[in-house]
Amino acid sequence: MTESEICDRLKAALPDAVEEFESQLLDPAIRVKPARLVEACRFLRDDPSTRMHYLRLVTGVDRLPAGETPGRIEMVYHLWSYEKRHGIVLRVHLDRDNPVADTVCGVWPVANWGEREAFDLLGVTFTGHPDLKRIMMPVDWVGHPLRKDYQRPDRYHGLPTNRTAVLEQGRVQVATAEHVAKAEPVSGYMQLNMGPHHPATHGVINFLIETDGEVLRRAIPDVGYLHRGIEKISEMVGYLGTMPYTDRVDYLGAMFTNHGWALAVEKLCNIEVPRRAEFCRVIASELNRIASHQIATGALAMDLGAFTPFLHWIREREKINDIMERICGARLTYNYMRFGGVSRDIDQVTIDEIRRWLDHYEPMMLEFDRLISGNEIFIRRLANVAVIDPDDAIAYGLVGPNLRGSGLAWDVRRDEPYSIYNEFEWDVITGTGVHGVVGDAFDRYDCRLREIRESVRILRQACERIPEGEVRTKTARIKPAANEVYTRVEGPRGECGFFVVSDGTDKPYRSRFRTGSFTAMTIIEHLSPGLMIADLVALIGSLDVLAPEIDR
Amino acid sequence: MNIMHYLADLLVRSLFKADPATWPYTWIAYAVVIGVGALLAFAFVAIFAGPVTWIERRIAGRIQSRIGPNRNGPQGCLQWLADGIKCWLKEDLVPATADKPLYLAAPYLVFTGMFGAFVVLPFGAHVIAADLNVGLLYILAVTSLVVVGLLMAGWGSNSKWALFGGVRSAAQLVSYEVPSAFSLMAVVLMAGTLSTQGIVGAQGGWPWQWFVFRNPFLFAAFIMYFISAIAEGNRTPFDLPEAESEIIAGYNIEYSGMRFLFFLFAEWANMWIMAAVATLAFLGGWQIPGISPERIAEAKGWTFVGWQALSFAIFVFKGTCLVFTIIQIRWTLPRLRVDQLMITCWKYLVPLSMGSATGVLLLMALVREGGIVDWVMRGAMLLVGLLVAGAYIRKVRATFMADRDNYKKMEGRDLWYPPYRLP
Amino acid sequence: MVPTVPPAVSPHRRPPRGTVRAYFRNIRLALSTAFDGMSVTMSYMFRRPLTIQYPDKIDKPVQEMLPESYRGVLEVDMDRCTVCLQCQKICPLGCINIESCKNPETGNREVTKFDIDIGLCMYCGLCAETCNFDALDHTREFEATVTTPDQMILHFVEKPREVTKLKAAEMPVRKHKGSILQKMIPAFGRRHPQEVWTPTAYAAAPVPALKAPTATPKPAAPVASAAPSAADSPTPEQAP
């Protein structure tokens, strides 16, 4: 169904809910009445012709009053149906001074954190939300940073918030911990803070866990320790200036955030990408995917106590880093993509190096299987643990290998094609439950490992077929007209989406990065009861959550 | 006659020209010799546990395609000394809310438990502190003291993670005592004695005289003892009490400085004890191939000393090989989960080790020692051992060859880099 | 099309648990897979380690092992800079600070300040990419250790100097990358490409002379002399 058909369908069912159909946008949106939002959502989810079970993105945009029009806050809901392969954007306009909306947590549980973020950063209150509190900013923070008229405080608990103050002081001041006690009221069970500095949390994430001996009663993730406000920064530094910042969104898969951002702006400005540049993008991205999956699988093994596999993968990743250094000059923060191409060409020497590395790498994968993935202890630690069934996976917005691990064959590269991925021969990997049930931790691990093999396949073909030509089209100044766009790429942690609102200036009006880890975290609280502490570690590792990607 | 006894008597005879049997002050001489012996044993522990930390790190390094510590002294061989001194100089922190007496005493208790076992380890033909007639039982008993120490450390730290570690280790050690005792029981049945020297004496220098290759049940008992020994030593895959990715460091999380060092000291010393017990019980101990214990006992002067040294070297060599295997296992396998740990013990090791002890008993009743069936069995088990070793070498070689040419093409350098080439 | 969802419980690879066969199969699998893994780890005892023994036990400095394209600390060749301010505009962080004015006597444009705050820079490469005159570029230097935060601001112009009026093709050749930086931070001016580099050589290495001393601006030591704590950090004058 096209968007207008969906709109008609909604109008037919709930005639008074639809306010307007905004078809001029790149992603056409239906504006609904705030009071009828939940109803409309539930209808679109359950109606047999729409079946939008997946809430892709929930976010808000702050519109300052301009002339006649009063200020407003727009809540934007991107819905998608895996089944019907169509999507729609819902939008509600809220009063800017007192923005109140009904929560859609009851329709899609994944909305929980998205709404908390809107509450935190935009100040929208959601009635009926189960746990409405700040998520990124400290609990005692004043103001809502993504409001357009927000004034940044100079100091927070005596810490300077800008560099000039640091330079004036002549040294970097370290916080004197005014730690906010997070523990909930005593419940009769042992309560523990697992993190923020815990070896298994892969960065600074905190889990408030409540255990009965070794068995968890629940684990509540607490994030925001790595919040750098990249979305706010992007509003200040312009389109190209945001490119290096997207590296920092997901430092293990910087190529993908680069790619997604480039796609978004290219779509806004209608920029063509030369063919050789597309190949360069694919080669760089797939190398990056291998590197990222290596960290994910290796770190999972390390969390389960086997240190060596991790370092063997690091050894291989080192070679990828060397190649990346040749391609784009950096080992981690690539900043490789540009609007209309890539920053540098990949020369023949590097392509030969990639080929030689692939020759070396393929036997290494078998070796890794022998070392760890075939190991009986390892299998028993992961098989049948933390099973996510496909319905849950969709409802909680899992994406990428986590979703495919649950048996759903969905890969953005194949199903919503971008770049030139549909020219290559490769397969979408799904979990098969080799050692247990479909959707268990081992499946997610296994999906990643087998995806590495697919990436190797793509890389071989891309290295073979890369054409001659330009790698970057000359672009005029990036100044897209007012519009909205949502683009996505398949990152190592799943769908990596970029929602960009432009307003005719050379800076994005609002941008929102939809990352796989952010939604993956929401399912942990749901899955944790009954797991053991060691299983929680395996769950976190198998979901491959990455702190900077959660917090952005 | 044990060497210390002999030395003490020698002291009394030569220095005081008295008969040690009647002289009233013999006990002083004994006490002095015992003290010196204890010091020597302590020195051995220190000198063994120290460099083993360095060796383990070097081995782990190579296994992980790294180098490991190689800066401090030639090839980093003084690294352990530097680490030790560093720990010694560090502040000995006691958490404000800790249960002080328990917290402070725990490391010593752990260490005593480990150290006590050294008394009955037969390092050589006559190099043993005390050849107790309940030697093995003594080892099992005294190493159980460690549990108390770990529990005290876990509880006394007043940290929830430490408590997890302490309780985990208590559960683990108590459980794994059972299969390890049963596996050793098979040996005790064969040797007919609990004395460590007696068990070694019941074997011989050649591999077919070792208990491990005597019959299939003892072979199985050896493997099971080895597994439960690793578990008792809190080593991967059974290192749950100090699982750093789950409960951070377990019972020793709050410790610092010297007390922390004592825990590590105990861990590495324990590794040696486990290897030594496996050696003496299954691998023929210090027995020199082709030289009977009687010949050693009859030897005089330098020949006697030479035999002692040789037997000592053989024992330490065998033990070190096992220690290497434990290290390699640690850097290969992932960790079990708590319930799996218990399943491994109670469902697999306990019944199987009981079975093997029973099997040994049956074979003893049915098969005459030295008879044709006995020799066929020994030959077959030896063959099995050789086959396993052969398969191992073939696999290692195949793994190496799979990468050799591609690596050369990629890096332009040879992949071959044997362990004796020290970077 | 509905994405394929395999059955929730896949056929087990193993026979169901609880049988005697499964019991012994578990034992066999546990032992054999551990054995397999150990043969892999053992093979690494005979394989070349990956480690590069940075910084001393290497044949040549790490900087020379890096590819030309490496994005290290920035450097400006003031002989080629036309003060077009493109780099300053594009930098997302604003770490480039350029000031210029007209000299009232000669009437020429003079650049009075060209500062790059390498403590703020994120080495994204946008500025180097946008410079049309090959004046601003990344070097392969990365060991920019200094003792105070203000030393991290590199001053590429010490005294006001005339801005070049030449076209890109007529400009003097770009100085060897890194040769300007080596004068700026004590830690940079330390090595000769051929000699095996040791920490002692690091301290004692002479600063290589620039290729064309006449063409350079003032090869003075602006960084350290501007810093209040210059006394405790060796300045480039002291280094040779």
Ligand code: SF4
């Ligand atoms: S360095 Fe390049 S871009 Fe920057 S002002 Fe000079 S010439 Fe212009």
Ligand code: SF4
């Ligand atoms: S590299 Fe990037 S951050 Fe650094 S000065 Fe250039 S544009 Fe600015």
